Amino acid sequence: HLRLNADARASRGGTGGAADAFTGSLHVMRLTPLQLGVQFRGTRYTGALASGTLTAAAVEVRPFGTLRMEVNGGRRTDSRAAPDLSNRATTWWGADADIGLGRSLYLMASTYHESGAFQANAQTMVALTWRF
Secondary structure (H helix, E strand, O other), rough: OEEEEHHHHHHHHOOOOOEEEEEEEEEEOOOOOOOOOOEEEEEEEEOOOEEEEEEEEEEEEOOOOEEEEEEEEEEEEEEEEHHOOOOOOEEEEEEEEEEEEOOEEEEEEEEEEEEEEEOOEEEEEEEEEEEO
16 A cells, blocks of 8 residues: 655766756555545756756546546756756646446546646547457
């Protein structure tokens, strides 16, 4: 029901210069009859081109059968070597639902919205997969 993760990464010698990233995450799963799950993630990164933080969270339920629904969101705040050309803060949110229909069909719907000082993006998709 509980998973903790820690990750440290370092990059050296590339054209972008040295970079480091440290991530911690907490996943709590299958808590209630609805199989409620929550996830939290935090990352701190530093480098020659950019440095900042990223935080994200998600809530998931599986109310019956193979139906899974999730809402998620987060924020990235950073400073860059060329601050005039990049977002200082970007936020996003999304929602996903998927369900297995019988043995061969899988239906998925997803929406995602991201916004920052220089851009705003939205993407929505629906897919039906037939496995044979």
